[in-house]
Amino acid sequence: MRVMAQIAMVMNLDKCIGCHTCSVTCKQTWTNRSGVEYAWFNNVETRPGQGYPRRYEDQERWRGGWELDRRGRLRPRGGGRLRRLAGIFANPDLPGIDDYYEPWTYDYRTLTEAPLGEEPPVARPVSALTGAPADVSWGPNWDDDLGGAPGNEDLDPMAVRMRERVGRGIAYEFERSFMFYLPRICEHCLNPSCVASCPSGAMYKRVEDGIVLVDQDGCRGWRMCVSGCPYKKVYFNHRTGKAEKCTFCYPRIEAGEPTICSETCVGRLRYLGVLLYDADRVAEAASVPEEKDLYPAQLDLFLDPGDPGVAAAAERSGIGREWIEAARRSPVRDLIVRHRVALPLHPEYRTMPMVWYVPPLSPVVEAVAESGHDGEDAGNLFGAIDALRIPVDYLAELFTAGDPAPVEAALRRLAAMRSHMRSVNLGEDPDPEVPAAAGMDAAQVRDLYRLLALAKYEERYVIPTAGVGTAHDLESIATSCSLDTDGGPGMGGPGGAPLKPGATDLLTWSGDRPEGLFPPRRGGEGRSAR
Amino acid sequence: MTDPIDLLLWGAAPYVSLAVLAGGLVWRYRHDRFGWTSRSTQLYESRLLRVGSPLFHLGLLLVAGGHVLGLAVPKALTELAGVDEHTYHLVSLGMGTVAGLLTAAGLAVLLYRRLTVPRVRRATTLDDRLVYPVLGLVLLLGLTATIVDNGIGGGYDYRETVAPWLRHLFLLDPRPELMAGVPLDFRLHVLLAMVLFALVPFSRLVHAFSAPVHYLFRPYLVYRRRAPEVLGTRAQPRGWAP
């Protein structure tokens, strides 16, 4: 047993209102630079829908993630090492910019420079790639809120797969349609296929917290990680020629603070915490033959931090006490392991993703309520979960490789909680049969309710700091002014980041020649010739 | 007594070129690893690239292999192996022409793409503009030397002149006089190649020096520890700083 710690996230989809605050704050923090205009480390997509980039879930085409070879061993779906190198001169599986969208900006200058006249001037869109006037006809959320629109079904690879599997499509009839929002970031997988695809070895999983990062100084622009990731969460910066991805806001995590997307989430639906897992068994779990067994196999990797044997093994692997303590209080662990309401996104990719989702009960509740029945009555809800195959089977395509049972079980727990708490709030005697029907007791229901409905900041984000001794210094770093970039309006503070010579920090890189391109002048004055 | 110009071109310039190459690579590695990349443009355009780039690169690998065989292996060695001059000549002419034409065709597609696809054209930098003509000329001159002098012209045995000249360079025993009587296209090819080598560290061509062969030998997953001395990436402001 080799214990490793992972910072993981759970999102409660019932609460997402699709406001895109997370995407915007993430962009402001990480990707408001040229070269990554089109990159959304956090994006929110409407499901059913194509997703972003378009149809990224169609692995027949993009060939991301892992597959089993004839002897049952794991192999990147895009091919093993030799195949990858053979395709290095032109990657056969790389999405083009049009599969994302052509980034554009506006010709703002006409607004300020137009001569006085009758008509107000208009800023026209121009392509950020060519500078030519752009005819904007697709964008990152072009199909926002069109989940139930006719004509969309064939564009959503998961809807198509569900139709093939259960022989029934999502009939886009008004009364049977449903939609929900799916916010996505990098999954910081336990078995990351992006890392496995990188020929340079520039991508890595951090030992301390499991965050998957790209070494900007090691990346050589072979762009294999982009196609290797089945979630399409590595982006190619077309200006620097290097890959970039969600960093899990590691400078904040190191300081014990939640990621920007979590911090600013309007629905307060994100949870962050530590999970301990057995790194020695990851490959074994990722290579179980049946896709439906991948979810239970991954669950089985997680270790119980309350077990003294596990705690001792964790300490032997160099995991600090603070981390083990955080693992015991982890809200993520509660939702995934204890209550079993959170499920992984696309376990069938075999990357062992670590951002999990509480599936939305709302399509079911709405269907019940719209049919004139009580949407909070346990009997109605349980019946509807059994009867309303469409949302359940669709959710199963997303979260359990098509197996409806775990989705049903999670939805039943959420339904039981809803019904039980209604009784409590109305001062009725809660029916003990209701939680029991979902395999829970009243105490567990209250616990789940507390976690999903009431939990405050400190309970939703239980993040140990990276270096306990220096934690208080870090706070000032992670919260320093975001305008403080090089050449930015708020440029302040002394320079001299503690970087090795030749290393470049993307957080402060302004698009100019990197600092340190030339050695420091003698006398220590003037760090670079610009 | 060697002509001073010959001495300069064939005795000194090669060392300057190699010194710039080596020194430049060291400098780039130490101070600009961030800029060390293939600067792929596949995101912009894929259809033409998928024809041109493999054609160009695979052709170039063949060409490079041919250069090693033709220049590094002394004539005596191939003859010892029972390959006579005529056979060698035919093989080198055939392989050289095929490899050269593949590479040239690939480069033509890449150049066409660079000029006609607006997104790619816009992403072309100063160093690209310098490197493409030099690269194209070196390639064309090499092809001319092979096809015209070696083929149509009936054959020029560069293994008596150019090859020993090059080997002597590496033995630190330069023999510039060997190059004096070599046909003009050969000499221009070699000269421009020296320019190209000197440009490598300062252009996208550096990517050739990071060919990821080690990928074949490493485990799929890579784990790294956080650099212990760096927490966060910003400079820590001193307490009294604003």
Ligand code: HEM
């Ligand atoms: C075996 C080592 C090499 C590898 C793995 C390699 C790989 C690559 C890759 C991945 C690209 C980017 C293609 C894209 O736009 O997506 C590229 C472009 C290029 N390479 Fe190489 N390369 C190698 C050697 C060379 C050499 C030796 C040269 C020339 C001396 C060269 C010249 C070029 C040029 C000119 C381009 C730009 C093509 C364009 O976009 O117009 N490469 N190479």
Ligand code: SF4
């Ligand atoms: S989701 Fe993240 S960690 Fe997983 S393969 Fe993609 S980029 Fe890598």
Ligand code: SF4
């Ligand atoms: S900020 Fe929260 S509620 Fe808004 S879209 Fe993002 S995840 Fe959903």
